[in-house]
Amino acid sequence: MTAAERPVSTALLAPDRSNGAALRASMAYMVAGLGTVLLMGLLGLLMRLDQAGMLVISPAWFYRVMTLHGSGMIAAVLLAALGGIAAAVSATTPLSARALWIALVVYMTGNGFVIFATLVGGFGGGWTVLYPLPEHGIVWTLQAALAIYAGYFFVALGLLLFCVHILFAMRRAHGSLAKALAWRFLFSLGRDKRDALPRPVELIAVVIAIDGIAAAGAGLIYLVPLFAQASGAITTVDALFAKNFVLLFGHTIANLSIYITAGLVYAALPAYTGRAWPTSWPVAAAWNLIIPLMLLNYSHHLYADFAQPVGLQLLGEIGSYAVALPSFIVTIIGALALIYRSGIRWTVAPILFALGLWGWVFGGLGALLDATIPVNQVMHNTLWVPAHFHTYFVLGALAFALAYLWSILDALSGSSERRGTRAAAWLYGIGGAGFILMFFVSGANSVPRRFAVHLPEWQVYARIAVPFVLLLALSLAWLSWDLSTRFGSAWRATRRPVVGP
């Protein structure tokens, strides 16, 4: 039987009675995340129209929209990713639906504060909330800055609760975190197989939970002094200290999204190719290496801060190169090997997974170039930076998250696939590629990022990008509509046992 004839396995995707409640909570994360992505995407379109000179908005509104778009997208993609990994893990590891819902409510409270700070409070300090700008806004108040700090506090707290729960659940399921990380197998170079190995997605869940806790901790270390200063307990905060911690927080949560959603590829792609993707020694080694490496590469955003110790600068470059190796050699090559001559049927989910693989690598290439210190001198803070992270957000993490949500809803609802939706998935790739390519072209032509007003000679790049953004928006809207038609029956299906083939 070829993969084309083989039914999609529901064994890893669908629930039995034990995980239906956790799966519903996970689906709520994914739907809330992807719904927010749609809204934030419209704000992105608005900004690109403004930069093209096709729809002029005031700089005050542009920067408020920019702040909401950036913080909203980072939070939304991470939320969808967290929901995906919880759903994937819950198929074999019991998770507490209550814990997931509590973390979601806390996280969404943070999002509420961010929306309030920007739309009502007029805050336009950028998603990086780089100290001391939030307190020197001139056009917004200290209260608006405190509201955005509160928003970030609750988002970090929600992430922390989620990650702590994942670690407890994995420890309970495997006996210890060392076993959940396959350490005996790893350090014996694959010879000692006495412990039952975790599935790759379980191992990845532990990895990202550890880094998620580190990221949330960095966020709290950043925020506590700022609250202390606002209350008058301290007079000033060191700008370089603050910058290191806000980037360790922000850059790591942006990275988490792509690494979490890479875990979803391990969870779902084998079901479409009909080939197993077990926890081999390279998989265990790569993902254990990612724990420290993901925390090192943030400092490539501080190369222009010459006051930063040179050792940390060089560590940023080494960390950026190093983290790419296990990701590419093990995950990307592993996924391509799974697809190669597999007879896979190109339905919506595999199309989106394949697009995600392309975008992750292409965006990674742009990131690696920018992480090379002499290159960074002439590329950083131009549109090259949004180019690389939009590539592995739109055509990486988001594509993977959409693919995984599709897998779940498809398996649960049992609805047949529409041909138009497959076309929409490919068009999503074309729209996304054109959109990000114009960011790269703009960066190569030294167009600054975060400019409300573009010079006439810069506007041409945004004008070329606009039709691609529209194509991206329309294809995403089509995919979302099709997903929404499956959601009700899929939700109900979580309340009854589903038997895998």
Add this chain to the structure above:
Amino acid sequence: MNPHTVFLVLIVLGAVWTACWAAVLVSSRRTVPFERLEKSETRIRITLLAGFALVAIVLFAVTLRWLPFRESRVAKMGAPHTIVTVTGMQWSWALSTRQLPVGVPIEFAVSSRDVNHDFALYDAHGRLLAQVQGMPGYTNHLVYVFPAVGEYTVRCLEYCGLGHHTMSATITVTDR
């Protein structure tokens, strides 16, 4: 480093990657047992790991020769001929002088009076030449040799609030 060269490198590497990716997708129409591929997969992984590690080491070594930090540039270009004090503030630049000589090392001592800024030098063709952060409480030193006479534009590349995009200044570079 020319930004267009960087873009060309991205396009070449991206095209190679896209070709490999597309070949795998097209290949999927046929089937072979996965067991037959596993040895090749391991060989490809080891080859790529060795190749990429080598490239990373070479790139890092090149980086060490081209660091933009003060000591590295002074060692390469010589002691600064002129020191320019630069202070960033919402939303303008204060420079101790805006007339500078061509072909000699100039040191910009950049700080900020309020929030983080980024002192970025653009040539007359709109190309970004060099940048350094202006941070409250710190002074960062950028050493740069202007290659030609003419007008250069200073822009702020670190988002600094409502007037960020208006924060610019002009430097005139002349023969000594």
